[in-house]
Amino acid sequence: MDAYPVVAEVSSFLGTPADELDASLGAEKRAALRTAVGELNAKAATGDPAAFYGQQLLLSRLYGLSMQLPEGPSAEGSLALQEVLRLLEQATMAAEDAMLEPGILDAAPAEPAAFLSWLKKSARAHRVYKHPYYREFIRDRATADDLRNYVIQESVVDGRFDDLLALMQVGTGGAAKLEIAGNFWDEMGNGEPAEVHTHLFNQIFRVFDISAEEMERSLTANALLSGNLAVLLCRYRHLYAEAVGFLGMTEWLAPDRFVQVVHAWERLGLPDVGIVYHKLHITIDSRHAAGWFHNVVVPAAESERMRRAIARGTLWRLNSSARYLDERMPDPAVH
Structure with a gap:
Protein backbone atom coordinates (compact mmCIF):
# COMPACT_ATOMS: atom_id res chain seq x y z
CA MET A 1 0.00 0.00 0.00
CA ASP A 2 2.98 2.32 0.49
CA ALA A 3 3.55 2.25 -3.25
CA TYR A 4 -0.11 3.08 -3.94
CA PRO A 5 -1.34 5.55 -1.29
CA VAL A 6 -4.83 5.70 -2.85
CA VAL A 7 -5.57 2.39 -1.09
CA ALA A 8 -4.97 3.87 2.36
CA GLU A 9 -6.64 7.15 1.42
CA VAL A 10 -9.90 5.57 0.23
CA SER A 11 -9.83 3.15 3.17
CA SER A 12 -9.71 6.13 5.53
CA PHE A 13 -13.06 7.32 4.15
CA LEU A 14 -15.03 4.19 5.06
CA GLY A 15 -16.09 5.36 8.51
CA THR A 16 -17.41 8.73 7.30
CA PRO A 17 -21.18 9.04 6.68
CA ALA A 18 -21.86 8.92 2.95
CA ASP A 19 -23.47 12.37 2.61
CA GLU A 20 -20.75 13.98 4.69
CA LEU A 21 -18.04 12.29 2.65
CA ASP A 22 -19.53 13.26 -0.70
CA ALA A 23 -19.96 16.86 0.45
CA SER A 24 -16.30 17.02 1.44
CA LEU A 25 -15.01 15.65 -1.86
CA GLY A 26 -15.31 18.19 -4.64
CA ALA A 27 -15.24 17.42 -8.36
CA GLU A 28 -11.49 17.93 -8.56
CA LYS A 29 -10.78 15.54 -5.69
CA ARG A 30 -13.12 12.89 -7.07
CA ALA A 31 -11.41 13.15 -10.45
CA ALA A 32 -8.03 12.73 -8.74
CA LEU A 33 -9.29 9.61 -6.96
CA ARG A 34 -10.54 8.13 -10.22
CA THR A 35 -7.17 8.82 -11.84
CA ALA A 36 -5.25 7.24 -8.97
CA VAL A 37 -7.48 4.14 -9.00
CA GLY A 38 -7.12 3.92 -12.77
CA GLU A 39 -3.34 3.96 -12.38
CA LEU A 40 -3.57 1.25 -9.72
CA ASN A 41 -5.68 -0.89 -12.05
CA ALA A 42 -3.31 -0.32 -14.96
CA LYS A 43 -0.33 -1.42 -12.86
CA ALA A 44 -2.22 -4.48 -11.63
CA ALA A 45 -2.97 -5.42 -15.23
CA THR A 46 0.77 -5.47 -16.00
CA GLY A 47 1.36 -8.02 -13.24
CA ASP A 48 2.64 -5.62 -10.58
CA PRO A 49 2.10 -7.68 -7.37
CA ALA A 50 1.85 -4.65 -5.07
CA ALA A 51 -0.78 -3.05 -7.31
CA PHE A 52 -2.76 -6.28 -7.60
CA TYR A 53 -2.74 -6.69 -3.83
CA GLY A 54 -3.76 -3.06 -3.27
CA GLN A 55 -6.51 -3.35 -5.88
CA GLN A 56 -8.05 -6.44 -4.32
CA LEU A 57 -7.60 -5.23 -0.73
CA LEU A 58 -9.39 -1.98 -1.52
CA LEU A 59 -12.17 -3.81 -3.37
CA SER A 60 -12.60 -6.15 -0.39
CA ARG A 61 -12.81 -3.23 2.02
CA LEU A 62 -15.39 -1.45 -0.13
CA TYR A 63 -17.46 -4.64 -0.30
CA GLY A 64 -17.27 -4.73 3.49
CA LEU A 65 -19.54 -1.67 3.54
CA SER A 66 -22.41 -3.76 2.19
CA MET A 67 -21.43 -7.19 3.53
CA GLN A 68 -20.97 -6.38 7.23
CA LEU A 69 -23.08 -4.59 9.82
CA PRO A 70 -21.24 -1.38 10.77
CA GLU A 71 -20.14 -0.69 14.34
CA GLY A 72 -20.34 3.06 13.76
CA PRO A 73 -20.76 5.58 10.93
CA SER A 74 -20.47 4.09 7.46
CA ALA A 75 -19.75 5.47 4.01
CA GLU A 76 -22.12 2.94 2.42
CA GLY A 77 -24.02 4.70 -0.37
CA SER A 78 -21.32 7.29 -1.10
CA LEU A 79 -21.36 8.37 -4.75
CA ALA A 80 -17.62 9.01 -4.71
CA LEU A 81 -16.89 5.55 -3.40
CA GLN A 82 -19.28 4.01 -5.92
CA GLU A 83 -17.14 5.50 -8.68
CA VAL A 84 -14.03 3.93 -7.16
CA LEU A 85 -15.82 0.63 -6.63
CA ARG A 86 -16.96 0.45 -10.24
CA LEU A 87 -13.48 1.11 -11.58
CA LEU A 88 -12.08 -1.70 -9.41
CA GLU A 89 -14.86 -4.08 -10.47
CA GLN A 90 -14.45 -3.34 -14.17
CA ALA A 91 -10.70 -3.93 -13.98
CA THR A 92 -11.16 -7.17 -12.04
CA MET A 93 -13.69 -8.51 -14.55
CA ALA A 94 -11.53 -7.49 -17.51
CA ALA A 95 -8.55 -9.33 -16.01
CA GLU A 96 -10.56 -12.55 -15.60
CA ASP A 97 -11.95 -12.32 -19.12
CA ALA A 98 -8.44 -11.80 -20.49
CA MET A 99 -7.43 -15.17 -19.00
CA LEU A 100 -10.17 -17.12 -20.78
CA GLU A 101 -9.01 -19.36 -23.58
CA PRO A 102 -9.98 -17.69 -26.88
CA GLY A 103 -13.21 -19.11 -28.26
CA ILE A 104 -13.94 -21.30 -25.25
CA LEU A 105 -17.30 -19.68 -24.50
Whole structure:
Protein backbone atom coordinates (compact mmCIF):
# COMPACT_ATOMS: atom_id res chain seq x y z
CA MET A 1 0.00 0.00 0.00
CA ASP A 2 2.98 2.32 0.49
CA ALA A 3 3.55 2.25 -3.25
CA TYR A 4 -0.11 3.08 -3.94
CA PRO A 5 -1.34 5.55 -1.29
CA VAL A 6 -4.83 5.70 -2.85
CA VAL A 7 -5.57 2.39 -1.09
CA ALA A 8 -4.97 3.87 2.36
CA GLU A 9 -6.64 7.15 1.42
CA VAL A 10 -9.90 5.57 0.23
CA SER A 11 -9.83 3.15 3.17
CA SER A 12 -9.71 6.13 5.53
CA PHE A 13 -13.06 7.32 4.15
CA LEU A 14 -15.03 4.19 5.06
CA GLY A 15 -16.09 5.36 8.51
CA THR A 16 -17.41 8.73 7.30
CA PRO A 17 -21.18 9.04 6.68
CA ALA A 18 -21.86 8.92 2.95
CA ASP A 19 -23.47 12.37 2.61
CA GLU A 20 -20.75 13.98 4.69
CA LEU A 21 -18.04 12.29 2.65
CA ASP A 22 -19.53 13.26 -0.70
CA ALA A 23 -19.96 16.86 0.45
CA SER A 24 -16.30 17.02 1.44
CA LEU A 25 -15.01 15.65 -1.86
CA GLY A 26 -15.31 18.19 -4.64
CA ALA A 27 -15.24 17.42 -8.36
CA GLU A 28 -11.49 17.93 -8.56
CA LYS A 29 -10.78 15.54 -5.69
CA ARG A 30 -13.12 12.89 -7.07
CA ALA A 31 -11.41 13.15 -10.45
CA ALA A 32 -8.03 12.73 -8.74
CA LEU A 33 -9.29 9.61 -6.96
CA ARG A 34 -10.54 8.13 -10.22
CA THR A 35 -7.17 8.82 -11.84
CA ALA A 36 -5.25 7.24 -8.97
CA VAL A 37 -7.48 4.14 -9.00
CA GLY A 38 -7.12 3.92 -12.77
CA GLU A 39 -3.34 3.96 -12.38
CA LEU A 40 -3.57 1.25 -9.72
CA ASN A 41 -5.68 -0.89 -12.05
CA ALA A 42 -3.31 -0.32 -14.96
CA LYS A 43 -0.33 -1.42 -12.86
CA ALA A 44 -2.22 -4.48 -11.63
CA ALA A 45 -2.97 -5.42 -15.23
CA THR A 46 0.77 -5.47 -16.00
CA GLY A 47 1.36 -8.02 -13.24
CA ASP A 48 2.64 -5.62 -10.58
CA PRO A 49 2.10 -7.68 -7.37
CA ALA A 50 1.85 -4.65 -5.07
CA ALA A 51 -0.78 -3.05 -7.31
CA PHE A 52 -2.76 -6.28 -7.60
CA TYR A 53 -2.74 -6.69 -3.83
CA GLY A 54 -3.76 -3.06 -3.27
CA GLN A 55 -6.51 -3.35 -5.88
CA GLN A 56 -8.05 -6.44 -4.32
CA LEU A 57 -7.60 -5.23 -0.73
CA LEU A 58 -9.39 -1.98 -1.52
CA LEU A 59 -12.17 -3.81 -3.37
CA SER A 60 -12.60 -6.15 -0.39
CA ARG A 61 -12.81 -3.23 2.02
CA LEU A 62 -15.39 -1.45 -0.13
CA TYR A 63 -17.46 -4.64 -0.30
CA GLY A 64 -17.27 -4.73 3.49
CA LEU A 65 -19.54 -1.67 3.54
CA SER A 66 -22.41 -3.76 2.19
CA MET A 67 -21.43 -7.19 3.53
CA GLN A 68 -20.97 -6.38 7.23
CA LEU A 69 -23.08 -4.59 9.82
CA PRO A 70 -21.24 -1.38 10.77
CA GLU A 71 -20.14 -0.69 14.34
CA GLY A 72 -20.34 3.06 13.76
CA PRO A 73 -20.76 5.58 10.93
CA SER A 74 -20.47 4.09 7.46
CA ALA A 75 -19.75 5.47 4.01
CA GLU A 76 -22.12 2.94 2.42
CA GLY A 77 -24.02 4.70 -0.37
CA SER A 78 -21.32 7.29 -1.10
CA LEU A 79 -21.36 8.37 -4.75
CA ALA A 80 -17.62 9.01 -4.71
CA LEU A 81 -16.89 5.55 -3.40
CA GLN A 82 -19.28 4.01 -5.92
CA GLU A 83 -17.14 5.50 -8.68
CA VAL A 84 -14.03 3.93 -7.16
CA LEU A 85 -15.82 0.63 -6.63
CA ARG A 86 -16.96 0.45 -10.24
CA LEU A 87 -13.48 1.11 -11.58
CA LEU A 88 -12.08 -1.70 -9.41
CA GLU A 89 -14.86 -4.08 -10.47
CA GLN A 90 -14.45 -3.34 -14.17
CA ALA A 91 -10.70 -3.93 -13.98
CA THR A 92 -11.16 -7.17 -12.04
CA MET A 93 -13.69 -8.51 -14.55
CA ALA A 94 -11.53 -7.49 -17.51
CA ALA A 95 -8.55 -9.33 -16.01
CA GLU A 96 -10.56 -12.55 -15.60
CA ASP A 97 -11.95 -12.32 -19.12
CA ALA A 98 -8.44 -11.80 -20.49
CA MET A 99 -7.43 -15.17 -19.00
CA LEU A 100 -10.17 -17.12 -20.78
CA GLU A 101 -9.01 -19.36 -23.58
CA PRO A 102 -9.98 -17.69 -26.88
CA GLY A 103 -13.21 -19.11 -28.26
CA ILE A 104 -13.94 -21.30 -25.25
CA LEU A 105 -17.30 -19.68 -24.50
CA ASP A 106 -18.39 -20.37 -28.08
CA ALA A 107 -17.54 -24.07 -27.72
CA ALA A 108 -20.32 -24.86 -25.23
CA PRO A 109 -23.10 -27.07 -26.66
CA ALA A 110 -26.61 -25.67 -26.86
CA GLU A 111 -28.58 -28.64 -25.50
CA PRO A 112 -28.88 -28.18 -21.68
CA ALA A 113 -27.86 -31.70 -20.61
CA ALA A 114 -24.94 -31.65 -23.02
CA PHE A 115 -23.99 -28.21 -21.72
CA LEU A 116 -23.87 -29.53 -18.16
CA SER A 117 -21.69 -32.43 -19.27
CA TRP A 118 -19.41 -29.96 -21.05
CA LEU A 119 -19.05 -27.88 -17.88
CA LYS A 120 -18.04 -30.92 -15.84
CA LYS A 121 -15.69 -32.17 -18.56
CA SER A 122 -14.05 -28.74 -18.73
CA ALA A 123 -13.55 -28.79 -14.96
CA ARG A 124 -12.08 -32.30 -14.96
CA ALA A 125 -9.64 -31.30 -17.71
CA HIS A 126 -8.56 -28.14 -15.88
CA ARG A 127 -5.29 -28.18 -13.96
CA VAL A 128 -7.14 -27.10 -10.80
CA TYR A 129 -9.07 -30.37 -10.66
CA LYS A 130 -7.63 -32.52 -7.87
CA HIS A 131 -4.90 -29.92 -7.43
CA PRO A 132 -1.72 -31.17 -5.70
CA TYR A 133 -2.09 -28.53 -3.01
CA TYR A 134 -4.95 -30.61 -1.59
CA ARG A 135 -4.12 -34.11 -2.84
CA GLU A 136 -0.46 -34.07 -1.89
CA PHE A 137 0.50 -31.14 0.33
CA ILE A 138 -2.53 -30.67 2.61
CA ARG A 139 -3.27 -34.38 2.89
CA ASP A 140 0.19 -35.70 3.71
CA ARG A 141 2.63 -32.88 4.44
CA ALA A 142 0.85 -29.87 5.92
CA THR A 143 1.70 -28.84 9.48
CA ALA A 144 -0.71 -27.26 11.96
CA ASP A 145 0.66 -23.85 10.95
CA ASP A 146 -0.01 -24.68 7.31
CA LEU A 147 -3.63 -25.52 8.14
CA ARG A 148 -3.90 -22.33 10.17
CA ASN A 149 -2.85 -20.30 7.15
CA TYR A 150 -5.14 -22.36 4.91
CA VAL A 151 -8.29 -21.54 6.90
CA ILE A 152 -7.41 -17.84 6.95
CA GLN A 153 -7.26 -17.78 3.15
CA GLU A 154 -10.45 -19.84 2.81
CA SER A 155 -12.43 -17.49 5.07
CA VAL A 156 -13.23 -15.11 2.22
CA VAL A 157 -15.66 -17.62 0.66
CA ASP A 158 -16.43 -20.35 3.21
CA GLY A 159 -16.85 -17.85 6.02
CA ARG A 160 -19.81 -16.13 4.34
CA PHE A 161 -21.30 -18.62 1.92
CA ASP A 162 -24.72 -18.16 3.51
CA ASP A 163 -24.69 -14.43 2.74
CA LEU A 164 -23.64 -15.10 -0.84
CA LEU A 165 -26.62 -17.41 -1.30
CA ALA A 166 -28.95 -14.85 0.27
CA LEU A 167 -27.76 -12.19 -2.17
CA MET A 168 -27.89 -14.51 -5.12
CA GLN A 169 -31.48 -15.69 -4.81
CA VAL A 170 -33.00 -12.18 -4.99
CA GLY A 171 -35.23 -11.99 -8.05
CA THR A 172 -35.15 -15.70 -8.86
CA GLY A 173 -38.18 -17.99 -8.99
CA GLY A 174 -39.37 -21.54 -9.41
CA ALA A 175 -37.06 -24.52 -9.02
CA ALA A 176 -33.95 -22.32 -9.01
CA LYS A 177 -35.17 -20.22 -6.08
CA LEU A 178 -36.19 -23.33 -4.15
CA GLU A 179 -32.78 -24.94 -4.76
CA ILE A 180 -30.89 -21.85 -3.63
CA ALA A 181 -33.22 -21.45 -0.65
CA GLY A 182 -32.78 -25.10 0.35
CA ASN A 183 -29.03 -24.69 0.09
CA PHE A 184 -29.27 -21.56 2.25
CA TRP A 185 -31.39 -23.33 4.87
CA ASP A 186 -28.77 -26.08 5.13
CA GLU A 187 -26.17 -23.34 5.66
CA MET A 188 -28.44 -22.07 8.45
CA GLY A 189 -28.18 -25.43 10.19
CA ASN A 190 -31.84 -26.10 9.33
CA GLY A 191 -32.84 -23.68 12.06
CA GLU A 192 -30.44 -24.90 14.77
CA PRO A 193 -28.19 -21.98 15.86
CA ALA A 194 -25.37 -24.26 17.01
CA GLU A 195 -25.31 -25.92 13.58
CA VAL A 196 -25.22 -22.79 11.41
CA HIS A 197 -22.33 -23.42 9.06
CA THR A 198 -20.64 -20.06 9.47
CA HIS A 199 -20.70 -20.68 13.23
CA LEU A 200 -19.09 -24.09 12.66
CA PHE A 201 -16.49 -22.58 10.35
CA ASN A 202 -15.66 -19.95 12.96
CA GLN A 203 -14.77 -22.73 15.41
CA ILE A 204 -11.60 -23.20 13.35
CA PHE A 205 -10.59 -19.63 14.16
CA ARG A 206 -11.00 -20.38 17.85
CA VAL A 207 -8.86 -23.51 17.61
CA PHE A 208 -6.08 -21.46 16.04
CA ASP A 209 -6.77 -18.20 17.93
CA ILE A 210 -7.15 -16.16 14.74
CA SER A 211 -8.40 -12.57 15.09
CA ALA A 212 -10.23 -10.53 12.46
CA GLU A 213 -7.25 -8.18 12.26
CA GLU A 214 -4.85 -11.05 11.61
CA MET A 215 -7.15 -12.44 8.93
CA GLU A 216 -7.14 -9.31 6.80
CA ARG A 217 -3.42 -8.79 7.36
CA SER A 218 -2.64 -12.35 6.26
CA LEU A 219 -4.84 -12.64 3.17
CA THR A 220 -3.00 -12.85 -0.14
CA ALA A 221 -4.09 -10.99 -3.25
CA ASN A 222 -5.42 -14.16 -4.87
CA ALA A 223 -7.37 -15.08 -1.74
CA LEU A 224 -8.88 -11.59 -1.69
CA LEU A 225 -9.71 -11.99 -5.38
CA SER A 226 -11.58 -15.25 -4.72
CA GLY A 227 -13.78 -13.55 -2.16
CA ASN A 228 -14.25 -10.45 -4.28
CA LEU A 229 -15.33 -12.41 -7.34
CA ALA A 230 -17.94 -14.26 -5.27
CA VAL A 231 -19.38 -11.01 -3.87
CA LEU A 232 -19.24 -9.27 -7.25
CA LEU A 233 -21.21 -12.00 -9.01
CA CYS A 234 -23.78 -12.51 -6.27
CA ARG A 235 -24.65 -8.87 -5.59
CA TYR A 236 -25.48 -7.80 -9.15
CA ARG A 237 -28.61 -9.19 -10.80
CA HIS A 238 -27.14 -8.89 -14.32
CA LEU A 239 -24.32 -11.24 -13.23
CA TYR A 240 -26.68 -13.85 -11.75
CA ALA A 241 -25.81 -16.47 -14.39
CA GLU A 242 -22.09 -16.01 -13.77
CA ALA A 243 -22.80 -16.57 -10.07
CA VAL A 244 -24.64 -19.80 -10.96
CA GLY A 245 -21.49 -21.11 -12.60
CA PHE A 246 -19.08 -19.74 -9.99
CA LEU A 247 -20.87 -21.04 -6.89
CA GLY A 248 -21.94 -24.29 -8.53
CA MET A 249 -18.35 -25.13 -9.37
CA THR A 250 -17.26 -24.07 -5.87
CA GLU A 251 -19.63 -26.62 -4.34
CA TRP A 252 -18.80 -29.34 -6.85
CA LEU A 253 -15.06 -29.13 -6.12
CA ALA A 254 -15.39 -28.81 -2.33
CA PRO A 255 -16.05 -32.44 -1.24
CA ASP A 256 -12.86 -33.91 -2.68
CA ARG A 257 -10.86 -30.98 -1.32
CA PHE A 258 -12.38 -31.24 2.15
CA VAL A 259 -11.64 -34.97 2.35
CA GLN A 260 -7.96 -34.03 2.21
CA VAL A 261 -8.37 -31.34 4.87
CA VAL A 262 -10.13 -33.77 7.23
CA HIS A 263 -7.37 -36.33 6.67
CA ALA A 264 -4.72 -33.74 7.55
CA TRP A 265 -6.65 -32.53 10.59
CA GLU A 266 -6.94 -36.05 11.98
CA ARG A 267 -3.34 -36.86 11.06
CA LEU A 268 -2.22 -33.91 13.20
CA GLY A 269 -4.57 -34.75 16.08
CA LEU A 270 -6.18 -31.30 16.15
CA PRO A 271 -9.37 -30.67 18.20
CA ASP A 272 -12.46 -32.29 16.67
CA VAL A 273 -14.55 -29.14 17.11
CA GLY A 274 -12.54 -27.41 14.41
CA ILE A 275 -13.24 -29.90 11.63
CA VAL A 276 -17.02 -30.33 11.92
CA TYR A 277 -17.63 -27.81 9.12
CA HIS A 278 -15.44 -29.67 6.63
CA LYS A 279 -16.84 -33.08 7.55
CA LEU A 280 -20.40 -31.83 7.01
CA HIS A 281 -19.62 -30.31 3.65
CA ILE A 282 -18.11 -33.47 2.21
CA THR A 283 -21.62 -34.91 1.98
CA ILE A 284 -23.72 -31.74 1.92
CA ASP A 285 -21.84 -30.10 -0.95
CA SER A 286 -22.08 -33.29 -3.03
CA ARG A 287 -25.86 -33.11 -2.65
CA HIS A 288 -25.93 -29.36 -3.18
CA ALA A 289 -23.86 -29.57 -6.35
CA ALA A 290 -26.13 -32.24 -7.85
CA GLY A 291 -29.27 -30.24 -7.04
CA TRP A 292 -27.66 -27.03 -8.26
CA PHE A 293 -26.69 -28.51 -11.60
CA HIS A 294 -30.08 -30.04 -12.30
CA ASN A 295 -32.42 -27.42 -10.81
CA VAL A 296 -30.48 -24.22 -11.51
CA VAL A 297 -27.99 -24.83 -14.33
CA VAL A 298 -29.98 -27.10 -16.66
CA PRO A 299 -33.18 -25.00 -16.74
CA ALA A 300 -31.17 -21.80 -17.26
CA ALA A 301 -29.16 -23.43 -20.03
CA GLU A 302 -32.19 -23.24 -22.35
CA SER A 303 -31.04 -19.66 -22.99
CA GLU A 304 -27.93 -18.97 -25.09
CA ARG A 305 -27.20 -15.83 -23.06
CA MET A 306 -27.42 -17.76 -19.79
CA ARG A 307 -25.28 -20.62 -21.07
CA ARG A 308 -22.52 -18.26 -22.05
CA ALA A 309 -22.64 -16.43 -18.72
CA ILE A 310 -22.75 -19.66 -16.66
CA ALA A 311 -19.70 -20.91 -18.56
CA ARG A 312 -17.96 -17.59 -17.95
CA GLY A 313 -18.56 -17.76 -14.20
CA THR A 314 -17.49 -21.40 -14.09
CA LEU A 315 -14.22 -20.65 -15.86
CA TRP A 316 -13.57 -17.61 -13.67
CA ARG A 317 -13.83 -19.94 -10.67
CA LEU A 318 -11.59 -22.62 -12.17
CA ASN A 319 -8.92 -20.17 -13.32
CA SER A 320 -8.86 -18.03 -10.18
CA SER A 321 -8.83 -21.11 -7.95
CA ALA A 322 -5.88 -22.54 -9.90
CA ARG A 323 -3.84 -19.37 -9.43
CA TYR A 324 -4.76 -19.25 -5.75
CA LEU A 325 -3.75 -22.88 -5.16
CA ASP A 326 -0.56 -22.56 -7.19
CA GLU A 327 0.66 -19.83 -4.85
CA ARG A 328 -0.31 -21.91 -1.83
CA MET A 329 2.06 -24.69 -2.87
CA PRO A 330 5.16 -24.56 -0.66
CA ASP A 331 8.74 -24.32 -1.76
CA PRO A 332 9.92 -27.97 -1.98
CA ALA A 333 13.09 -26.95 -0.17
CA VAL A 334 11.07 -25.79 2.85
CA HIS A 335 9.05 -29.01 3.37
